[in-house]
Amino acid sequence: MTDATTRSAIVTGGSGGIGIACGEALVARGYDVVLTARNEERLRVAAQRIGARWVAADAAEPADMARVVDAVDSIDLLVHAAGVLGGTFVRKEKIEDFDAVIRANLRAAAVTTHAALPKMSVGSRLVYISSSAANAPMKGRTAYSASKAGLNAYALALSHEVARDGIQVSVLTPAPVETDMLENVTFEMVALQTKDVADALVYLDQLPAWVVVPEIAMHAMPEGPLAPATLVPEAFKRRPM
Secondary structure, eight states, X not given: OOOXXXXXXXXXXXXXXXXXXXXXXXXXXTOEEEEEOSOHHHHHHHHHHHTOEEOOOOTTOHHHHHHHHTTOXXXXXXXXXXXXXOOXXXXXXXXXXXXXXXXXXXXXXXXXXXXXXXXXXTTOXXXXXXXXXGTSOXXXXXXXXXXXXXXXXXXXXXXXXXXXXXXXXXXXXXXXXXXXXXXXXXXXXXXXXXXXXXXXXXXXXHSOTTOOOOEEEEOOOOSSTTOOOOBOOHHHHTSOO
């Protein structure tokens, strides 16, 4: 049970690395956090570890997200971190696989937003976790790139709609972040950490409500003394020599 002064946050993708890190940062800031994701067991473990509540749901299903928002009286902050890194080269990709990526990365954002907005008011904030592929599309990841570019466009258009209601919209657009999602990537890279994304979220949350930050694009230092160690995904290690 929370009192009237406690701020409420919903984090989709709450069983994954970025979602957990964002949820943990918000719990530390005193939020009543509700994590949501499809995998109930992973979600329960994540929520218990960080001290959050949880509701298992598919972010692309309206009935599921209606159950999630029913868990709170109001929403001060929505962090939409749900998504997949999927797809392949156009010549090899099945249309149903393309549809699955668009569903997980773009439809889910629309469904989640539609469910959340009625419980948002002056000073509320929506933050969408995107990808650098939105601004620098990747070969072999056409569906993913298109879905993330669409997410950024969706957020910008939405911001023009809800500004009159005093609701903020921001996008965090990180380059690769070291999570399980990268294990199937077939090249080496330098990567951000999930805490880096969570720290950017905290930065937004600390700003006055009237300060507009449409997008924060971020990447790891590629070289020099501050560059992180090169990440070598499992798929890269297994590639034919």
